[in-house]
Amino acid sequence: MLALVRPDSWNLPLFLHVLGAMALVGAIAATAIAAGRSQESPLLRRVAFMTLVTVVLPSWVLMRVAGEWINSREDIRGTPGWLDVGYIVGDAGLVVLLVTTIIGWWSTRRPERSWPARTVTALASLYLVALLVAMFAMTGKPGA
């Protein structure tokens, strides 16, 4: 119930953090869908790559920067498990996203090869699941 009583100064960073996370979830889902259906048209490989560059990565930055902003406002004792999950999914996620973006670019350059698009689909789907786990941990704060 403590979450119900939140200082006003936390609201803007929380709004931006949640907005970034929601946009990231939608954009990574769009990437997975486009790459997963790209055997129907090479156009979808370009859509997946452009979504990664223009929506996924900026959303990640918004989510991560606003998350750090609100963390600097809150006085959280120690490092609870739910916060660890958020940091791991956030920070390790950047590596996954950068690798996915590079492979996505490669898939647009080599339309005759199917493995790059399949890899983009797998990595984007994996990261989508990780984001949903982080959403569960950071909202429900199990063990807090």
Added chain:
Amino acid sequence: MDAYDWLLVLHVTGAFLLIGGAVVAGVFNVAALRRERPSEIALLLGLTRWAVVAISAGLLVTLGFGLWLVHHVGYGWGDAWIVASLALWAASGFLGSRGGRLQRETRVLAERLAAQGDAPSPELRARLRDPVAMALSWSSGLAALAILALMIWKPGA
């Protein structure tokens, strides 16, 4: 985790479905705006069906668990932020369904043109850029964002 935590998780999951689905629809609609061939436009608009499922589920889940949360926490049903959120929820659903219907008609036209030679069409181009359809869809998304802001600031609570 207590009952409040579970209700909040499920409510927020609905919000992720709603706004995440809107982002998926936005990505494929914007990509379609940049294409000329009807077959490509039909393919991209066809992918927004995934988004429609997520948005519809999100609307239902946010409302159901949101109302349950109001009851569980004991917020006033007449609180301005709750009344405004419910009004925006209804507006978002209505505007989104009207915009979605126009986009469905555009997809059907694109599929028909694709089967008839797949040549670029001024009519399809105009339909894709129909200001009414775009205004309806973007207004629906903005209403959902306004609900998110109300949920966080809870003015008057």
